[in-house]
Amino acid sequence: MRKTVRPPRRLRGTIEPPGDKSISHRAAILNSIAQGEAVVENFQAGADCLATLRCLKALGVPLVLDGQGRLRILGNGRFGLRESANVLNAANSGTTLRLLAGLLAAQPFFSVLTGDASLRSRPMDRIVEPLRAMGARIQGREGGARPPLAIEGGSLSGIRNRLPVASAQVKSALALAALYAQGETILEEPAPSRDHTERMLRAMGASVSAVGGSASGGDSLEGGLRVSPLTHDPRPLSLRVPGDISAAAFWMVAAAAHPDAELRLSGVGVNPTRSGIIDALNSMGASIALEEERVWGCEPVADIVVRSSSLRGTVIEGSLIPRLIDELPVLAVAASLARGETVIRDASELRVKESDRIRTTVRELRRLGARIDELPDGMAIQGVGSLRGGACGSGGDHRLAMALAVAGLLAQGETTVRGAEAVAVSYPDFWRDLGRVSSY
Numbered sequence: 040m041r042k043t044v045r046p047p048r049r050l051r052g053t054i055e056p057p058g059d060k061s062i063s064h065r066a067a068i069l070n071s072i073a074q075g076e077a078v079v080e081n082f083q084a085g086a087d088c089l090a091t092l093r094c095l096k097a098l099g100v101p102l103v104l105d106g107q108g109r110l111r112i113l114g115n116g117r118f119g120l121r122e123s124a125n126v127l128n129a130a131n132s133g134t135t136l137r138l139l140a141g142l143l144a145a146q147p148f149f150s151v152l153t154g155d156a157s158l159r160s161r162p163m164d165r166i167v168e169p170l171r172a173m174g175a176r177i178q179g180r181e182g183g184a185r186p187p188l189a190i191e192g193g194s195l196s197g198i199r200n201r202l203p204v205a206s207a208q209v210k211s212a213l214a215l216a217a218l219y220a221q222g223e224t225i226l227e228e229p230a231p232s233r234d235h236t237e238r239m240l241r242a243m244g245a246s247v248s249a250v251g252g253s254a255s256g257g258d259s260l261e262g263g264l265r266v267s268p269l270t271h272d273p274r275p276l277s278l279r280v281p282g283d284i285s286a287a288a289f290w291m292v293a294a295a296a297h298p299d300a301e302l303r304l305s306g307v308g309v310n311p312t313r314s315g316i317i318d319a320l321n322s323m324g325a326s327i328a329l330e331e332e333r334v335w336g337c338e339p340v341a342d343i344v345v346r347s348s349s350l351r352g353t354v355i356e357g358s359l360i361p362r363l364i365d366e367l368p369v370l371a372v373a374a375s376l377a378r379g380e381t382v383i384r385d386a387s388e389l390r391v392k393e394s395d396r397i398r399t400t401v402r403e404l405r406r407l408g409a410r411i412d413e414l415p416d417g418m419a420i421q422g423v424g425s426l427r428g429g430a431c432g433s434g435g436d437h438r439l440a441m442a443l444a445v446a447g448l449l450a451q452g453e454t455t456v457r458g459a460e461a462v463a464v465s466y467p468d469f470w471r472d473l474g475r476v477s478s479y
């Protein structure tokens with residue numbers, strides 16, 4: 040599907056971004072091993088989270104998602120999952136496949152996990168190797184480095200592991216396996232990644248604590264993580280899922296870089312392990328205000344108000360990267376319209392996302408007149424006065440589709456985005472919201 044985007048005269052209004060994708064996956068997966076019913080409001084109904092629900096259903100978990108984003112899920116305790124009669128298909132979703140691989144490695148039955156062509160090309164050795172070190176029996180293509188993965192679940196032992204990359208998917212997969220292991224598990228990360236799993240597990244009564252480093256932001260764990268085996272069933276956790284800051288990011292960049300804009304993004308999760316986009320845009324001179332700060336369940340939430348700003352280049356690197364990893368394609372759009380140079384480094388993880396996001400971002404933004412170069416681990420971007428409309432494509436990557444749409448809102452003339460349907464992976468109402476805030 041193709042969508043054509045023209046630059047609006049004004050961007051105004053309020054957007055309630057969809058429920059956070061990472062938190063929605065975790066709310067479903069963790070509640071599936073709790074004892075009792077949980078009600079999750081604002082569950083994200085994008086294709087990734089629906090893949091998680093289909094897998095959990097196949098594992099015998101009763102659940103219903105209504106048309107208003109309310110998920111009812113009935114966990115039957117930590118030993119309540121059942122062998123699926125069929126292959127579990129995670130579709131495009133790395134979080135589904137990796138988190139379930141960790142959980143299923145510890146269950147006393149056989150599972151096969153697969154996904155679409157993009158997911159089947161993504162690295163799984165980062166979870167398979169440490170899970171094998173815990174005693175898991177996992178086979179897969181290329182020695183276990185690519186899906187499908189076949190998992191002969193069984194008993195595991197706790198380990199001490201230093202993750203090779205700051206990855207919440209890896210950390211969470213190992214933490215889920217650790218809940219069932221003999222002895223405790225200690226996980227150390229090179230830099231803090233999103234901590235939704237830890238927050239939720241603790242709220243459900245599991246023993247998850249910080250080791251080393253310092254606890255920052257109240258609940259956030261830095262340094263290492265100690266996970267003790269479950270001694271009782273987790274309590275069900277009902278919650279309202281905060282809006283997804285990774286979806287809000289598209290509107291933040293659109294408003295900051297548009298000459299006549301004011302957008303309010305309401306009910307957005309501002310967990311410090313996710314809010315790097317706010318820091319990066321602030322360092323570029325964006326006008327961003329956080330209002331109505333509050334807490335939903337175990338996550339901080341705010342309304343984010345973004346106004347037209349004069350952006351300047353910046354450097355995005357180091358421990359900031361995991362805090363905005365999914366926002367880098369749209370930040371490259373902001374950087375293209377900023378004064379001066381922006382350099383993004385330490386982001387080689389971008390190469391193993393739904394697409395090689397360094398290659399696809401550079402290639403597609405060049406079609407719209409951006410001056411952007413590939414670095415092995417990032418991008419170097421020279422601000423240009425304006426982008427020019429043209430034909431570009433998402434390559435099937437949802438974040439690229441939305442970043443290119445934002446580029447189209449900010450470019451001169453008409454932009455056509457091929458593969459526009461990819462937004463359904465994480466933000467099915469994206470095109471509707473774009474229309475709602477644009478005045479021509």
Ligand code: S3P
Nearest residue numbers: 061134205206207208209364365
């Ligand atoms: C996610 C973690 C990140 C992120 C992905 C969602 C999660 O991946 O890019 O979109 O929900 O844990 P990595 O953990 O592989 O960095």
